Each structure stands twice: as structure tokens, then as C-alpha cells.
Amino acid sequence: MLDYPLLAALAAVVREGGFDRAAAVLGVTPSAVSQRIRALEERVGATLVVRSQPPVPTEAGARLCAHVERVRLLESELADLPALAGPEEGPATLRVAVNADSLGSWFLPAAARFSAATGALLDLVLEDEEHTAARLRTGEVLAAVTADPTPVTGCRTRALGALRYVASASPAFLARHFPEGVNPTALARAPVLRFDRKDGLQARWVRQTIGHELKAPTHWVPSTQGFLDASLAGLGWALNPLPLAAGHLAAGRLAELVPGRPLDVPLHWQHARLGARLLEALTREVAAEARRRLVMTA
Template identity: 70%
Template structure:
């Protein structure tokens, strides 16, 4: 049998990033946390935590943490409403991976809808939408918004819709950098904005417009809101979610580099097949918000 107090200590260390913060959350001493984790490692014959700043799980440690999250979720549903538990003790937490642009656009409506029908809490982990499925595969989360339609083992997949993007910049930026229009040469000179090194939306749009890869000076702005703000300030051109750019396009504060030349990112919802009612409630809320705010996926 697994030692669940030790598993809880392991999960807290990985979640909080340190033995000290895990001790604070669980209401015990750092020494007690260290002893529990070390005892679990000795019993299983495997290193479960990489000690560092922050601490992280090894592969076997990650599997155990995933098990703890699933058990905690199911136990929370089993004991909900029992008179001996406080409301706080009966509230499960669902850890979900999603991309920053979804969090800035359509997902808040899903979270709000979910909160009206459930007392559960959300723990949102941000990552690139092409890599969130990996978080689910590694057992770090219970569900994910992803661009990967291939089901992760043990998961269900739901097509959500397409999040549309526009290539936009301030009018002054366009006048300075695209006086003769948008072509290969102008795109190679004009500074662009990227979220991080995995952000390929600008390349995808540029290929569609000019037929060649984008080779341009780049500003790195790891924030959806921040990228919109620096676009408005004239720092560079960016691929902005249409939902956030639309008011600024309407006011003239932003203009499209090529009018109506937009691209969409197909999004999917994947979640573990746990049979947990609270996870199904969240899925229903996500489906509802996506149906009202995302665009239909293009066929083919």
C-alpha cells in the first residue's frame, strides 16, 4: 500500500516548489516533509524529487503526483456533503493547462460558468497551446486546452473551435515600415513581436502572405496583454487574438497589415477519463464558452 501522507508531502513539494512552502501549506515542519519524501523514495527505490530552486518531479515522481491529484479529486466527490468536513476541506482543485491567449479571451467565460455550478477551485498552468498536451501526458494536469487532436492515453478529446488571429500594428508603425505595402522585403525589415521562442504564428501568417519564412528583427513579449499594449505603442507588429484586437481595430488605434487576411488556431479540450462529476461539469462549461466565442473550425 502507498503511504498517502508521504504522497501528499511529495505532491506539495512539487506543486509549491520547495520543502519549506510545502511544510507551510500542510501545517508541519520542513523536517517532517523531508523525512516523508525521503522515506517514500527509499521504499520505492527511486528518486522522486529533483532538489532545486524550484524543486521538480522526476518521471516516477510525476506519475505519483498525478495519482495523488486523481485520488484527491475522487475523494472530494465521495466525501462532499458529509457533516464532519468543512466546506474548505470538501472543495477539490482542478489543475488545467492552457495557453495565455485563451486565458485572455474566451476561457474566463468558461471559468465563470463553471464557478456558478461548482465549489471546486481551478489551478491554471500556462503553456504554449502546442505543448499543453505534454503537460497532460506527464500527469501534471487533469485537463488541457491544446492544438493536438490526438487523444492522450486515458483521455477524452473534444473539438472546441478556432481562435482567430490578425496581423496588426499601430497606424504610425505601418506608415513607417510598410509605406509600399506588405511584401517579402518589408516583412524582413519590420520588427515583429513574439510571445516566446515557440511562437510560430508570425511565421505561419508571413508564409501565407509572402510564401517565404519570416526573417525579421524580433521583440520578445511573454504576455498577451503586454504584446497588445506594445503593439498599440508602435514597438512592432504582432499576431493578436481578434477578440482582444477588435476594439482597437474599430477605433483605429490598430490596423491590419493586410485587411481580412487572418488565420485561425484550432483548439481542443482533453481531459482524463476519471468519471468525476466535477471534471464533467468543467468540460460542459468549456464546451459552452467555446461554442459562443470561438469560430467554427475550417473543414479539411
Template identity: 55%
Template sequence: MLDYAALSAVACVVREGSFERAAERLGVTPSAVSQRVRTLEERLGSILIVRGQPCVATGLGRRLCAHIDQVQLLEADLALTTSLFIGLDDVPITLKIAVNSDSIATWFPEAAAHFAKATGYLLEFIIEDEALTADRLRSGEVLGAVSADPGTVQGCKTIELGSLEYRACCSPDFATRYFSNGVTEEALRCAPCLRFERRDGLQARWARETHGIELDAPMHWVPSTSGFLNFALQGMAWGMHPTMLARPWIANGELVEMNSGAPINVKLFWTVTRLHALALKTLTDAVLDVGRSRLQEVG
């Protein structure tokens, strides 16, 4: 049988990033935390934490942290329905979920706030490309994910949310410099564009769908949703921006659409573990309510 006090220590070290901060959180000495972790590692015959700044979990360590997260959720439900005092430690319950950066910058905070107010629980966000967030669930690292992947994840359910709409935008000055003769194939090959990171294919998809070309342009690599917007406003490049963020800047003339009426949509799904925990149902309800009210309807 697993030693849950030791497992809780492992999870706390990974969450806090160091043995010292974990000790403060648990109300014990750093040596006590170290002893719990070392004893469990020796019992299992495997390293669970790579010591460093910060400390990080190994593959097995991540799976065990996910397990203890689920145990805590179930015990919290049991405590609500019985007179028993149940708890592994005094650390507040934290749900770890994977969300893409553009959802974090637009509609998801409203859902997260509804959940936090209803439960008092904490959230830890893993920011990942929407095409890959489901992989975080498959690895057991998170309990839920906003994803563009409609595929099946074992032990989870996937629910359609809607589509996040994007528009190709740039500053008026940039449009004058590069698109004075229109958004042509030649202009798109010369005009610098923004790219979030190497898995970001939105700009290339837009060029392909609206102009029938394979985009081969100078790139600024900007792994930040707000940075994307700020770089465009400064006239450095064009890029695909969530309509929710770009709309007020288009309205006041600081951004212009490169092809008015030609947005593209990214379908999003909420994938969550089937663990029967009240907190997960509350989170799912909040995500569905806000997502379906703020995102475009899936066609």
C-alpha cells in the same frame, strides 16, 4: 499499497514550493513533512522531490502527484454521495490544467470562473504553447488541456472547441514607416515583427498564406500576450493578435490591420482525462459552453 498521507505531503511540497509552506498548509511541522517524504522516497527507492527554491518534482514525483490529484477527485465525489467523512488532508482540491496564453487572455477565464463558482475547487494553470499543451497530458502532469493537437492521448477524450482568430496588426505610425507602399514582400523582410517564443509560427504562417513568402524579418521575442499587444501599440513591431483583444484597438484607430479581411484561425480542442469525476465533467461543460460561444465555428 501507497502511503497516501506521504503522497499528499509530496504533492503539497510541490504545489507550495517548499517544505515550510507545505507544513503550514497541512498543519504539521516541517520535520513531519520531511519525514513523510523521505520515508516514501526510501520505500520507493527513488527521489521524488528535488530540493531547492522552489522544490520541484522529479518525473516519478510528477506522476505520483497526478495520481494523488485523481484520488482526491474521486474521494470528493464519494463524499458527496455517502455519509462518510473522506479526505486526505485539509488542502483544497486543485485541478491542474494546461492552457495556451492567448486563451488565458481571452475566453478561458469565463469558463474557469463558471467552474470555480459551481464547485469551489481551485485551478492551477500551466501556460504552454497550444501545440504542446497535450504533451502535458501525455506526461500525466495535468488533467485537462486546451490544445491545437487533435491527436489521441491515451486515457483521454478530445473534443473540438472552435477556432481562435488572429489578425496581423501594427500601429498607424509603424504602418507609415514600413508599409507606406503597401504590405510588400520587401517591406515584410525589413519590418520588425513580434514572436512569442521559438515555437510560435503564427507570423510566419500568415506571411506564407497571405503573401506566399517565407518570413525572414527582425524579431522581438515577447513571451506575453499582453506584451505582444502593448509592443504593437507602441509602434515597435507588427504581430498576430487574437481578434478578441485587437478589435477595440482597431476600432479606435490605435491599431491597423495589415491585410484587412485576411485573418488566420487556430483550431482548438479540449482534451481531458477519462477519469469519472464530477469536477472534471463540470469543468468540461464550462469549457465547452464558453469556448463554443466565444470561438469561431470550426469549418
């Protein structure tokens, strides 16, 4: 077996972002933490954590941290044998990647129910589509809500339904920029919002709805709620998640550019095949919330 007190020190330094804080969590001195990590590095024969502020794990260090989290998750299956746990053991933490629009619009009630029922903690990280598959493969995250359906080795994928987006803006913005309706000329002049360089949703909606390539003055707003607030304030038009926009549409603070033409983005839940009950409990809550808030696709 590996030397788990040494591994736990490494995981604590990375998770807490510092040697002093790791020491406080582990209930030992900072120099004991340093010694444990040096001992581990001597055995492995490689640097495991770069001593920066905050400390950053090397690739080997990150793999060991991911291993520790998986072992702790499996240990949580033995919670009916409480005498086994050491005095300093806290609840297990599940690291889960979630795309920004899901985190900002529907995911959290599922997280709260899961945590209330199990006592487990969640470490939510924003999904970066380009890296989520790699992080699932190495076990750095145990599960992910993602728009990327690419199957990942060692993971199970289940369709969650689609997040519905509506092309929307404030009524004043629509009156100013689209007095004669939504046509290519007006779309070329009306400011549009984009989340970041990878956000192609607005262009996709224009292609699908108007059959035209969008080329328009662009405001960049890298926040789901900021996107909605910018739409409400009349900065531009944008595709907003329907769970966030619905109340504003009903109250007349937002209006659709072309009523009844939403865009659906299918989402997936990918999780490690670990058979751990905590992960199964989280999967159940995520699927239940998705049934309520997402749109079922054929």
C-alpha cells in the same frame, strides 16, 4: 492501499514549494513532513523529491503527485458524504495546461464560472506544445487547451473552434512602413514581432496572404498582452488574437495590414477519461466559452 498520509505530504511539498509551507498546510511540524517523505522513499526505494529550493520531484515523485491529485479529484465525487472528509481537507485542485494566447484572451471567464459553481481550485500552467502530451499521459495535468491535435492515450479530445488572429499594427506604423500597401519589399524591411522561436504565425500569414517567405527584422516579445501592447506602441506588426484586438481595431488604435484576411488556429480540449463530475463541469464551461469567443470551423 497506498499510505495516503505519506503521499499527501509529498504532494504538499511539491505543490507548496517547500517543507515549511507544506507543514503549515497540513497542520503538522516540518520534521513530521520530512519523516513522512523519508518513509515513503524507503518503501519505494528511490528518491522522490530533490531537496532544492524549491523542492523538485523526481520522475517517480511526479507520478505519485499526479496520482494523489487524481485520487483527490475522485474523492470530490463523495462530497455529499461530508462526514468522510478529514478536518484539514480543502477543495480539490485541477491542474490544467492552457496555451498562452488562450489564457490571455478568452479562457478565464470559463474558469471563474466553473470555480464559483463548484468551489474547486485551478492550477493553470502554460502549455508547452512539446510537453503537454507527455504531461497528459502521466496525469500531471488533467486537461489541456492546445493547438496540438495529436490524440493522447487515455484522453478524450474535442474541437473547441479556432482562435482568430489578425495581422495588425498601429496606424502610424502602417503609414511609415507600408505607405504603398503590403508587398514583399515593405515586408522585408518592416519590423515584425515574434513571441518566441517556435512562433511561426506571422510567417504563416505572409505565406498564405502574400505567397512569400517572410524574412524581416524581428523583435521578440514573449507575452500575449506584451505582444498587443508592442503593436499598439508601434514596435512592430504582429498577429494578435481577435478577442484582444477587436476593441482597438474598432477604436482605430490598431489597423489590419490587409483587411479581411485573418488567420484561424484550431484549438482542442484534451482531458483525462476519468468520469469525474468536476472535470465534466469544467469541460462544459470551457466548451460554452469557446462557442462564444472562438470561430467555428467547418
